Amino acid sequence: MDTAQKEQIAQEPKASVEMTGSVALLEGLIAEGVDTIFGYPGGAIMPIYDALYDYMDKLNHVLVRHEQGGIHAGQGYARTSGKVGVVFATSGPGATNLVTGLADAQIDSTPLVCITGQVFAHLLGTDAFQETDVINITTPVTKWNYQITDATEIPEVLAKAFYIAKSGRPGPVLIDITKNAQLQKFNFEGYVKCDHIRSYRPRPHVRQEYVQAAADLINQAKKPFILWGQGVILGSAEQEFKAFIEKSGIPSAWTVLGAGAIPTDHPLNVGMLGMHGNYGPNVLTNECDVLIAIGMRFDDRVTGRLDKYAKQAKVVHLDIDPAEIDKNVKTTVPVWGDCKETLPLLTELVEAKQHTEWLAKFNDYMRQEVEAVIKDELFPTSDELTMGEVIQLVNELTKGEAIIVTDVGQHQMVACRYAKFNNTRSNVTSGGLGTMGFSLPAAIGAKYGAPDKEVIAVIGDGGVQMTIQELGTIMQFGVAVKVLILNNQFLGMVRQWQQLFHDKRYSFVNITSPDYVKVAEGYRIPGQSVKEREALKAALKTMIEHEGAYLLEVMVTKENNVFPMVPQGCSVSEIRLK
Amino acid sequence: MSTENIEKQEYNITVYTENQIGLLTRIAIIFSRRKINIESLNTSPSEIESIHRFNIVITETREVVQKVCRQIEKQVEVLKVYFNTNEDVIWQEMALYKVPTEEIAEKALVERLLRENGARVVVIRSDYTVFETTGHREETDMLITKLQPFGLIEFVRSARIAIIKDSEGFNRKLREFERREPGHEPIENEYLNKGAKVFTM
Numbered sequence: 001m002d003t004a005q006k007e008q009i010a011q012e013p014k015a016s017v018e019m020t021g022s023v024a025l026l027e028g029l030i031a032e033g034v035d036t037i038f039g040y041p042g043g044a045i046m047p048i049y050d051a052l053y054d055y056m057d058k059l060n061h062v063l064v065r066h067e068q069g070g071i072h073a074g075q076g077y078a079r080t081s082g083k084v085g086v087v088f089a090t091s092g093p094g095a096t097n098l099v100t101g102l103a104d105a106q107i108d109s110t111p112l113v114c115i116t117g118q119v120f121a122h123l124l125g126t127d128a129f130q131e132t133d134v135i136n137i138t139t140p141v142t143k144w145n146y147q148i149t150d151a152t153e154i155p156e157v158l159a160k161a162f163y164i165a166k167s168g169r170p171g172p173v174l175i176d177i178t179k180n181a182q183l184q185k186f187n188f189e190g191y192v193k194c195d196h197i198r199s200y201r202p203r204p205h206v207r208q209e210y211v212q213a214a215a216d217l218i219n220q221a222k223k224p225f226i227l228w229g230q231g232v233i234l235g236s237a238e239q240e241f242k243a244f245i246e247k248s249g250i251p252s253a254w255t256v257l258g259a260g261a262i263p264t265d266h267p268l269n270v271g272m273l274g275m276h277g278n279y280g281p282n283v284l285t286n287e288c289d290v291l292i293a294i295g296m297r298f299d300d301r302v303t304g305r306l307d308k309y310a311k312q313a314k315v316v317h318l319d320i321d322p323a324e325i326d327k328n329v330k331t332t333v334p335v336w337g338d339c340k341e342t343l344p345l346l347t348e349l350v351e352a353k354q355h356t357e358w359l360a361k362f363n364d365y366m367r368q369e370v371e372a373v374i375k376d377e378l379f380p381t382s383d384e385l386t387m388g389e390v391i392q393l394v395n396e397l398t399k400g401e402a403i404i405v406t407d408v409g410q411h412q413m414v415a416c417r418y419a420k421f422n423n424t425r426s427n428v429t430s431g432g433l434g435t436m437g438f439s440l441p442a443a444i445g446a447k448y449g450a451p452d453k454e455v456i457a458v459i460g461d462g463g464v465q466m467t468i469q470e471l472g473t474i475m476q477f478g479v480a481v482k483v484l485i486l487n488n489q490f491l492g493m494v495r496q497w498q499q500l501f502h503d504k505r506y507s508f509v510n511i512t513s514p515d516y517v518k519v520a521e522g523y524r525i526p527g528q529s530v531k532e533r534e535a536l537k538a539a540l541k542t543m544i545e546h547e548g549a550y551l552l553e554v555m556v557t558k559e560n561n562v563f564p565m566v567p568q569g570c571s572v573s574e575i576r577l578k
Numbered sequence: 579m580s581t582e583n584i585e586k587q588e589y590n591i592t593v594y595t596e597n598q599i600g601l602l603t604r605i606a607i608i609f610s611r612r613k614i615n616i617e618s619l620n621t622s623p624s625e626i627e628s629i630h631r632f633n634i635v636i637t638e639t640r641e642v643v644q645k646v647c648r649q650i651e652k653q654v655e656v657l658k659v660y661f662n663t664n665e666d667v668i669w670q671e672m673a674l675y676k677v678p679t680e681e682i683a684e685k686a687l688v689e690r691l692l693r694e695n696g697a698r699v700v701v702i703r704s705d706y707t708v709f710e711t712t713g714h715r716e717e718t719d720m721l722i723t724k725l726q727p728f729g730l731i732e733f734v735r736s737a738r739i740a741i742i743k744d745s746e747g748f749n750r751k752l753r754e755f756e757r758r759e760p761g762h763e764p765i766e767n768e769y770l771n772k773g774a775k776v777f778t779m
């Protein structure tokens with residue numbers, strides 16, 4: 001019997017078995033291939049936790065220290081594994097603590113299924129203890145949500161939830177289950193996976209005439225330029241993407257979430273887009289004749305001022321989400337569809353070319369950027385350490401094989417700009433929402449999602465203090481993540497803006513830190529703090545070579561700025577080198 | 579760019595959906611998030627059992643309406659969204675007016691009033707009378723002005739309902755949706771609509 005047949009049988013309705021809603025939920029999770037859950041118990045989800053007691057050998061539940069940590073861990077897990085992250089939380093405060101993570105997952109298209117407990121159905125709307133209207137609170141930040149009040153609904157709704165979370169443009173789904181439904185016994189008829197909902201069209205039909213129109217534009221182009229985003233990774237289309245750019249010979253730049261879809265060192269990879277992206281990709285956006293956007297959504301951090309964005313160019317936009325077409329940038333040819341499907345069709349039709357001169361322009365700009373910015377950042381001559389040189393050493397020591405999970409701020413931009421990625425799904429960061437506090441819990445999830453990889457959380461001294469409690473999760477579950485704090489004693493990114501745009505009026509950006517090494521020690525995590533260049537490499541090496549979790553604090557220059565920079569409200573071609 | 583892309587006008591948005599609790603919120607917040615006022619909203623059954631129909635009226639530019647409609651269509655339980663100008667639809671609103679019977683009987687030429695405004699009497703009691711008209715906004719508004727002098731007690735107007743002139747109904751579409759293949763829905767695009775000349779450089 002082949003596996004397909006086995007699956008078929010597993011899915012065929014069995015003779016019905018009586019079980020509680022809670023057990024049916026866990027059976028459903030197992031049928032969906034779930035092995036890891038990040039969660040936190042409480043009154044309204046106790047029946048599910050009670051059922052979990054008998055499923056400990058099949059489902060690995062990680063007890064986080066805060067539900068926000070739980071959902072960020074779920075996101076980290078989803079991002080590195082490509083699977084759906086699963087999160088449990090109780091009603092009321094447990095559920096509201098998920099909101100930031102849901103918003104983050106929604107804007108970054110991360111597949112999640114969150115299960116929240118809810119008060120008994122008969123208490124709904126009575127302001128019962130720990131009752132909050134979770135469905136309405138989470139509606140704007142979920143792809144779909146649903147409240148279950150009857151156990152018989154559980155298998156079908158769960159199947160729908162997984163299908164919706166991972167298909168099309170992925171996103172977070174929340175299921176709120178009232179306590180009576182968790183306790184209720186019913187006849188479970190087996191779990192049938194969902195692969196179709198009539199009102200939901202996750203995969204648009206690919207129209208060959210548009211693919212042809214796109215290919216015609218590309219074939220006529222003298223200065224074509226590709227922008228790629230996370231869509232390439234979410235669609236598992238890395239190979240198809242590589243084949244496309246290699247045949248067409250088109251210089252390609254990435255959004256923050258697209259980083260790593262092809263190796264950093266690829267000769268056609270011309271760098272990062274956007275506010276702190278590379279010089280060439282930003283300037284030349286306003287010089288190219290055909291702009292080919294693949295699985296990206298023209299976020300304002302990428303486009304800068306829209307009315308001065310690529311006005312000279314014809315725009316080809318490949319996206320799975322029809323609502324993205326023409327949303328921010330007017331498209332000449334929209335190719336909506338799964339890029340795993342559309343890219344090969346396009347590759348077939350484009351002429352094999354090399355845009356040597358055009359590519360050389362990017363390299364020219366890169367040389368200017370190296371002189372003006374990168375050299376000093378990666379190989380500083382001053383005494384104080386820079387964030388860039390830390391990342392540079394991480395590259396050297398991990399050879400680009402590590403998963404880098406960044407928080408939000410200057411260190412995030414520096415890490416994205418300079419980290420070397422050989423592999424896809426290696427860059428985990430909060431892109432669209434810019435959620436400080438994301439990195440530490442997301443790194444925990446990232447490690448569960450890719451246990452064989454080195455996972456390094458790169459965090460600022462501000463962000464680490466937002467979710468530092470997750471060191472407890474690392475301690476209890478022996479999660480081997482490396483916590484690399486780049487401490488500039490400031491909320492650096494805000495300080496940079498205050499310096500550049502608010503006359504250096506430093507308003508509440510000074511931030512003090514505890515002794516992180518001692519804090520780590522309290523959690524039985526070894527660590528050290530360095531501030532001298534001579535000690536840095538050895539410290540990083542110790543961190544990386546250490547078997548378990550390790551915390552390394554690096555004291556860096558206090559008032560460094562991240563450049564280049566497209567100031568808010570300016571065009572991408574007005575990017576500043578200093 | 580055609581003027582309808584920059585000029586605001588009334589649009590009638592028709593949404594075919596599954597009948598699902600919470601969907602109204604999901605649709606409503608797409609407007610409120612963009613600070614767009616919903617001028618009229620009607621939910622009703624459609625020609626197909628189990629499929630619901632929303633009629634929404636907003637005053638916006640075509641471009642904004644188009645973007646909003648794509649966001650609505652993206653919702654899992656929404657089957658299809660259409661948007662039309664007033665010229666493209668047959669639409670009606672209904673209004674009820676409550677007036678004191680004594681006043682109206684004494685002072686007004688009731689019969690003429692009804693005839694001229696296409697109104698009819700729904701209830702006559704000794705203390706009040708209720709009229710009803712159905713029509714466009716101007717028509718229902720006109721009767722308010724006329725009844726005001728007679729001590730209009732209460733006025734209410736229903737949401738707009740609209741039928742799309744060139745729609746063939748949703749039956750065939752639904753059968754398409756029930757199949758598993760990806761949808762053939764064309765997505766409107768300003769440039770592609772204009773055809774071949776766009777692609778010469």
Ligand SMILES: Cc1ncc(C[n+]2csc(CCOP(=O)(O)OP(=O)(O)O)c2C)c(N)n1
Nearest residue numbers: 409410411434436460461462463491492493
């Ligand atoms: C939850 C949250 N609150 C506030 C902000 C605004 N913010 C963006 S960057 C930043 C400073 C981050 O400081 P730090 O963590 O020290 O990193 P650095 O910029 O110094 O590298 C702040 C406050 C945010 N992005 N997220």
